[in-house]
Amino acid sequence: xxxxxxxxxxxxxxxxxxxxxxxxxxxxxxxxxxxxxxxxxxxxxxxxxxxxxxxxxxxxxxxxxxxxxxxxxxxxxxxxxxxxxxxxxxxxxxxxxxxxxxxxxxxxxxxxxxxxxxxxxxxxxxxxxxxxxxxxxxxxxxxxxxxxxxxxxxxxxxxxxxxxxxxxxxxxxxxxxxxxxxxxxxxxxxxxxxxxxxxxxxxxxxxxxxxxxxxxxxxxxxxxxxxxxxxxxxxxxxxxxxxxxxxxxxxxxxxxxxxxxxxxxxxxxxxxxxxxxxxxxxxxxxxxxxxxxxxxxxxxxxxxxxxxxxxxxx
Ligand code: PMP
Numbered sequence: 001x002x003x004x005x006x007x008x009x010x011x012x013x014x015x016x017x018x019x020x021x022x023x024x025x026x027x028x029x030x031x032x033x034x035x036x037x038x039x040x041x042x043x044x045x046x047x048x049x050x051x052x053x054x055x056x057x058x059x060x061x062x063x064x065x066x067x068x069x070x071x072x073x074x075x076x077x078x079x080x081x082x083x084x085x086x087x088x089x090x091x092x093x094x095x096x097x098x099x100x101x102x103x104x105x106x107x108x109x110x111x112x113x114x115x116x117x118x119x120x121x122x123x124x125x126x127x128x129x130x131x132x133x134x135x136x137x138x139x140x141x142x143x144x145x146x147x148x149x150x151x152x153x154x155x156x157x158x159x160x161x162x163x164x165x166x167x168x169x170x171x172x173x174x175x176x177x178x179x180x181x182x183x184x185x186x187x188x189x190x191x192x193x194x195x196x197x198x199x200x201x202x203x204x205x206x207x208x209x210x211x212x213x214x215x216x217x218x219x220x221x222x223x224x225x226x227x228x229x230x231x232x233x234x235x236x237x238x239x240x241x242x243x244x245x246x247x248x249x250x251x252x253x254x255x256x257x258x259x260x261x262x263x264x265x266x267x268x269x270x271x272x273x274x275x276x277x278x279x280x281x282x283x284x285x286x287x288x289x290x291x292x293x294x295x296x297x298x299x300x301x302x303x304x305x306x307x308x309x310x311x312x313x314x
Pocket of ligand 1: 198201
């Protein structure tokens with residue numbers, strides 16, 4: 001669907017997967033006016049299909065659009081487009097336990113603009129692809145590398161929204177870590193180089209005793225929808241949950257560390273390496289991360305009561 005200056009987004013339409021035509025002067029190509037979202041459709045044991053909190057992705061896109069001076073679809077338009085794309089691709093949704101349909105909404109400045117200012121036209125589109133489980137052969141603990149050189153976001157930047165401009169700058173850090181056998185990078189804050197922020201596409205949590213902690217979102221960390229859901233699930237299960245500044249030293253002394261995101265769901269961390277020092281964490285079925293993972297997946301596929309009304313059946 002398209003939207004020109006000061007108008008609402010028009011009603012969109014379904015079409016076969018194909019290329020998008022853009023002016024060379026499109027705002028997205030020249031000044032990076034682009035936002036994306038990521039969500040999944042899951043198949044339940046009885047064949048029904050569920051989305052998980054798609055309204056939250058729509059709200060996050062609106063907040064991002066405000067930050068990047070873009071026009072955005074209403075939350076209703078966003079959710080309708082995600083529903084229609086999922087329904088049209090229903091036959092591609094894998095059976096329960098075998099994966100999901102990954103859905104990628106995109107909002108771009110599609111209108112031409114030569115000088116630095118907001119594009120005169122925006123395009124909202126949604127595409128989808130079936131994906132397998134993040135871990136092909138059961139859960140494998142992540143080995144994370146704490147980068148002391150690259151930052152994912154700076155104070156006053158766009159780290160708090162899902163801007164396309166946040167991702168290419170960390171490719172170098174990720175590739176370098178992967179070459180050394182790590183799964184992903186943990187970024188530190190750019191002011192003190194001391195407080196943990198998040199990994200490249202997931203949020204981070206630590207467990208110490210009965211307390212679960214995760215960095216507070218102060219504009220440099222993406223407010224993950226999985227992060228927020230896990231905070232609620234953990235509180236429901238009786239854990240004390242804290243959102244606050246967490247120094248890297250504290251992470252290294254945790255009982256357990258895990259990450260959350262649409263792609264990884266909840267993933268246990270096996271080790272963290274920082275300035276040449278490597279700490280290893282216990283892993284296993286009885287870990288807090290595994291209890292949270294089972295609960296989240298249970299809700300997403302309709303196996304566990306959805307008391308927060310997170311799940312949308314389509
Ligand atoms: N942080 C970053 C930088 C991300 O790209 C993502 C993926 N959207 C997340 C965290 C996790 O967010 P969510 O739980 O909404 O997928």
